[in-house]
Amino acid sequence: MAFSKMWATPKRRRAEPEEQHVFRSEWTQRYLVVERDDGEGAECLVCRRPIVATRERDVRRHYEAEHEHYEVYSAGGERAALVERLRRGDAMSAVAMTREERAARAGLGVAHLLALHGRHWAEARLVRRCLESVLRETLPDHCRVLDEVDLSPESMAKKTLGLARNLQGQLMARGPTFQAYSLAFDDQGFVGTEGRLMVFVRGVDQDYDVDEELLTVVNLHGGPHVGHVEQVLNEALARSGLAWDKLVGVASTGSSWISDPHGGLVQVLQDRASEARGAVGGHTPLPHCAGLLHMQLMGSRELDVGGVVDVVAGWLALLRTRGTRSIGLKMLIEDAEQSHGGDVNLLCLGSWLRRTKALKRVFHLRRDLEVFLTESGKPRSSDMRDLLQDPDWLCDLSFLVDMQTHLAEVANELRLPGTFAFTIMDHICAFSDKLQMLRTHLSEGDLTFFPSSRELCEQLDEQGHTGREVLASHRYQEALARLHGKLQRNFEDLCAVKRDLDMFADPFSFPVENAPQHIQEELIRMKSSSTLLSEYREETLGSFYAGLPPGCYTELQAVTYRAASLFDSSCLSDKAYSYLLQHQARLTHLTSEEHLHALLRIATSNFEPRLDDLVRYRSRSLA
Template sequence: MKAKKALSDGELIKNCAIKMAEAFNENKVGNKFQTVPLSKQTVTRRLEDISNQISNNVKDIIANCSYFSIALDESTDVSDTNQLLIFVRAIKEDFTIFEELLQVCSLHSTTRVTDGAKSMTGTISGFVGFLRQNQITVPTLHCIIHQEALCAKSIKLSTTMATVTKFTNLIRGGNRSLTHRKFLTLLEEMDSAYGDLLLHTEVRWLSRGKCLVRFFELRHEIATFLREEVTNSAELQNDLEDVEFLRNLAFLTDITQHLNVLNLQLQGKKQTICQMVGFVDSFRKKLHLFKSALDKNNLLHFPCCRKLSEEEEEEEEEEGLEFRDYTEIIEDLSSEFDRRFNDFESFRPDISLFSNPIHCDIESQPGHLQLELCELQCDPSLNTSQVTGIDFWKLLSPERYPLLRNWALKLCSVFASTYICETAFSSLKHVKSKNRNRLSDVVLSHILRVATSQLEVDFISLVSSFMKPQCSH
């Protein structure tokens, strides 16, 4: 079930276990395996039992936690059904964090809840608007990873990306298997650094950067291949010789790679909002550094641009290429980050206090925390502690710092991204595929809960809950 395999695979596993026992001359063990019921129907019932136990455990965690938040995201499965996933992030008094699937909602008719788009946080439409119409006031955030991806799309070099996609599709697009094989042979003969081009997929966060890096490194091999193997490709060959296109390609590759580094930092489960905002703040500082460097045509942080410039310098025997004019794109990207991450500014004072409680200005902090902060900043054991972040707050005594611990628990309970939903959608594609698209909504919900849960299943209590074991007939 964790492997997200078909429910009918139970019989296959049973037969393999029997054959394995017989191979070791353990016929008695093989006979016992014969009695184990693993039909599709039985496995489905067992799956439901396991899922229900996990669901009950999640409810207990929510009932006994200090604080919790929820993350919602929606996507369309292979049968064109919108699946809304709701995850809960609960934190206990000892700062133990649980992130578990709360509910799978299959939306067969009109959907009222939007996905990671900005409209989800609107005051009228979307989930947040629905909450406010029902007088439910809670802090809300638009997924930090989605916003980073939207910022990346604002780079004004879409024509360059479209041209790269045209090249890639010409070589390894649909119905071009012969052309693709010839290209692979050429790369092997030329002992290229990479063995193939990569296709670009919009829905995959890191796809564009990987595609661009591979294309930039193989641009000479691609030019050779077009000249030798592809007729009527003169226009595309000209693009690969056009300095302006190559400059755009090099810059787009470098800046997209920097964005991919940020995206990878933001991925991962159980990250606090403080960590994620810290990564974004770091990137915003990098953008200022990039602009300052490009103003001087310093390509230290742009390896593809530097490589292209050095190649042109060797070929033309003159100064390398200029990249100063790309500072405007850096400025626009920086402005886009400022605009899109504005909703995190309300958390800025809390993040600052969480990250540096020892040296914060006590008078600027919330009044109910000030007395305990005085105690904390004068506590020798905490002043000499080397731990930071959530590990530091675990050190605070509940008796001496009840208000500060409670405040930190609340902040650590916040979902800053829907990354956990995205990973569950990846599981959904394996579970409900084109070869297994008739799963009922209930069974799909059970499979996803078991597949995504980090809670241990108490099989002994499950078995003991039945009056007598069920044997295979």
């Protein structure tokens, strides 16, 4: 089956199903927020913090995380009076905290900030000195308040664990409400944290609110063992109240031990899910999106026909140790160090060159590199310099630079949160067609979509060399064909649920005869309702399905829950990847695996820690 046919989309595709950022007046009493004067989001009446993304779930999460204790004012009159006091700025008279509780809350806030920014716990002392300096000049009578806030490194370490447990507790509370969920496995090697598997979960509840969180981290030291991973995963799912029969899909980096059809991790999960669903859900295999996570890295490796990245990484490593007078090269190395927390080696540089625009900058600085290699005096420098004068190798470099630009475009599209899995199909289908177009252009010598290669060919023509013929050769055609084939293999499992995704995306345009028989009657009933059609056009996709009359479309909603819970992006794994690379120096010196897991949970979580719950738990434990 042709790839383009495989990914054919329905005639009408609903726009991105991101919730509309429109403030609702009823939120003021429900969540204690008001609309900002500039109309850009909401403002909390209690802490006066802005909430930029004004979706109800964002407003509700802030309220539940920070101010849920105001639920004691539940009666209508009490609630209205509370709102009026908060409007006047009288927040403390509503629910007063003791002096000790406020100090404990402040310490937790500092620990949370240190964790988010990858800073050492000892830096809390610097925070204290900064605060003391400010208070001494502005509010000298309040300097003694800092003596009540414990900011010692030992206290910060304990608070970090407490924050992580609080976030995990929120996931445990949400887990049983999920109607369906999917898992994502990221075993990408990170400097300082190699040999670990991060497992993310994406679940959807009956209101079609979607949560994506870190489920657990599995230690793979000694090599990945599927049995061990399954055991740890089973314990994590049980802790979070997630049943195996609600698992509907898997995303991964596409590693062989995960994707192996004979005993790989995905195969084991498929067997467990099928066994759990046996009596109620049949034995439909779990769809597996291999390569969804870190797709730009995978694509870059497939297209690196001349081993370009390893060679350039070696140059930059030499450049970092020898130094250079070139401003451009100095800035290049500074950017690499900044992106990796100052600890840069070949693995760091290779990953950095594959994920950013850095390789393009190397291409434009190749003359400076040639000068540097000439002056370095290293025995192998002449061989390195010869590559920069080799037309074939330069074509390899320019080809990879141009293709990385195209890969970055599709990676950015797959990185957008707040969408659903059917958008993956659109983006991958478009990129697949684009690869075919690029192959045709290259074979014809048309470099319209290869600006770096076009620039190089113009220079080679002036020097009497040929460039277009090299770029039109079979080696680049084969590289594009390999990537096209890998995309087809990695995402072919979505074909098994394509019908469900299309029906979920646009039920009113979906042909009834293409739907499963047990859903056809509900689909006909929905299509005949002008009221539901109007709501579908006006509401977001999740809001539309959540607002269906209870008990009327149960079979259809079961399908849409599964479609909504499939992983839609690599946003969460990229967030973890960036955190690990930028703070690797800090993470490699951690003495506890528990603290590493805690920092990863805090850095990636979409929940806000409920500081008041932590403070009250501490107060009860000391009582």
